[in-house]
Amino acid sequence: MVFLFWVLVMFVLVGWVQGLGVNWGTMATHPLSPDIVVQMLKDNGITKVKLFDAEEHTMKALANTGIQVMVGIPNDQLQMIATSTKDAANWVETNVTEFNLDGSVDIRFVAVGNEPFLESYNGTFIQYTFPALQNIQNALNKAGLSNIKATVPLNADVYEGVVPSEGQFRTDINDLMIQICQFLASNGAPFTVNIYPFLSLYSNENFPVDFAFFDGTGQPLIDGNVQYTNVFDAALDTLFWALKKSGFPNLPVLVGEVGWPTDGDKHGNINFAQRFNQGLLKNIMSGLGTPMRFKAAETYLFSLVDEDAKSIAPGNFERHWGIFQYDGTPKYALDLSGQAQNKALVSAKGVKYLPRRWCVINLSASSTALTQLSDSITYACTHGDCTSLGYGSSCNSLNYQGNASYAFNAYYQANNQQNGDCVFSGLAVVTQTDPSQGACKFEIQIAVSATSKAMNSCIYSLISVAGVAAVVLLSFL
Template sequence: MVSLKANAFTGTYGVNYGRIADNLPPPESVVTLLKAARIKNTRIYDADHSVLTAFANSGIEIIVGLGNEFLKDIAANGERAVDWIKENIEPFVPKTRIVGIAVGNEILGSTGGQDLWEALVPAVKNMYLALERLQLANSIQLSSPHSEAVFATSFPPSAGAFREEIMPYMRPLLQFFSQVGSPFYINAYPFLAYISDPTHIDVNYALFKKNPGIFDTKTKLHYDNMFMAQIDAAYAALEKVGYTKMEVIVSETGWASKGDPNEVGATLKNARTYNYNLKKLLYKKKGTPYKPHTPIKAYIFALFNENLKPGPTSERNFGLFKPDGSVAYHIGFTGINSAPSLKVRFLIFVIVYSLRLIRAYSLLLPV
């Protein structure tokens, strides 16, 4: 089997475009917003046709999602995979730059049931064969994002290891992705780690702020932020099962701006600090302590707050932007409905003041 030539992530900074809400702008406005913010990589959780149509000719690269609910059907029948791609991918390329398909989300390690675990690898293989058959395998990369629940240990980073009970499913998945050149996608959230144990985790370590950090005695490496430590834990887990060259990409990370009383640290200030520092880090194209020459790539969660998401309050408050397109907090992005810039406000002031002067002068002139 030949390796895929597709690369689903050509930059270092992407944003997840979740849409579990009833107050979001239309997809056409979202394209305008992403262009204004100069965000060139995005990921959606389905293959919504209105979104894919709106993204045509935008130049924005998009990963679409094959929902968990389709896995069993596609695993059992390769023709279903062909039909899904014919319906949801073929009509939109190449005008819409669909560069990847995420097959399921957080399947292994989830409580979704062993039948879903068993369906994942056959579904991935059938999707790949369908892409090959439709001559799309060289332009569209397959992935399957995981949660931190796939790890038995992740601290210190060098101790990173997968849970034994998922290995009968993780091992063949990694083997296949290695053959076709796909990276390992992980949803890494220092926010979730911090709120689960705020007594023992330094919030500054989670927020990229000044702190003593941690020292990994095995690798002799120092970590001054949890985000990089989580990525290197994934690299350590991959190495332990023989995949030393597989790239780790963060498919989700972010910080909630609001939460329930027990969600310590879910504040607007912390969300701004985390996402501002993360954006700075990603734009530097810097690597981790263990992989210094491999630039970190990450999709931020999320573009908007999603007011219909179930669960704790934090789930509905990860957005970088408000539904009207203005920024939720300032980290250097321009929203489509943001207040006028200082320069624009100054020009407005000059015009208004000049008009007033002209009017005042005209009143002094003889009739």
């Protein structure tokens, strides 16, 4: 009997290991080749991936791999799809049917938008999300793909409650949420929610730090006879209560995004990220679920790799969620089995880099050139990623020369080390000596393949917009 018990336990653990999901975003100036990323997924035993689009090269790389896929529809396409069943059918034909032919890409879900009800969007997508969801699922059904389910990844701010048992949907969208839940239930589709304990800590200085993690707290949240020792379980149960009160106690729930950043904030660091993600995996792989539901929800880690072209409107941490660095190098040990052993992730293979050279401040620059230093740094950080220079970040301790060098190098690498991009009116010079200092790494970018160039052709311009806020980091210069 004891032997049989452990066989069953191992069967459950293996099942959960095989079900691990990750978010794979590509908002990078130099994205890894899809073929390299897919091999990295396979090498690490990751069998589910959530995308934010259905980019052709990515989808082809996922063909015949056995990796289960959730494709995504960006928010800016919701209005088109909501107002035209023809456009919805065309989207399904182009982004699902073409790749799912004969099951070559194992598409399981279509994510309709991404957190479209965020209060910061001021209602921009509210009238389009539900019609878009309906049109996509109906188009899938008509195409003979009813086994593929449409869902809407929603932020945890769609529901509220001081304690989980008080959980209810936001009053301004309550009726809409019930309609969405009814439609999901009628089609056998899951409710998808994104949960970010890090943001609870980031947005509230009084939030108890230990409550964001899974290794116990001296201040549990008491809800009647139930004690919650971590905010993840509490957030899930708040949703489960909201669903129950709305008449959907058994609607399946999928956690679309959850993770912890490693830079860009005083709480965004490798130690906290490892602590959170390892605790999360242990929590999920146990299969115990929460006090409301005794079964772990299917969960997708956010995210796979860092993305240096993401908007930093929410915070400088936005470009640092990856469990892997931009080049597919693991940031820290992470046991994906959830057993908390000190296991190393498997690095990306076959990555090629630009030459080993950096752009740094010219210590021999003239006094006239130095009068342009502040403007030059502003320009470099507007078009490069300087988020690691912010307060509490990995490069926050650099002096003014180090800050200038970091900014110049960020711009230089983003522009593929072009000779004319390390001048800055005589303030910068190329060096072959690594200027990294301790935990502050001066990157050398990867050499982008033709495929990756096609993927990021529209992305590089975005870093110029997103990077404007980054120059505020250097206002002390």
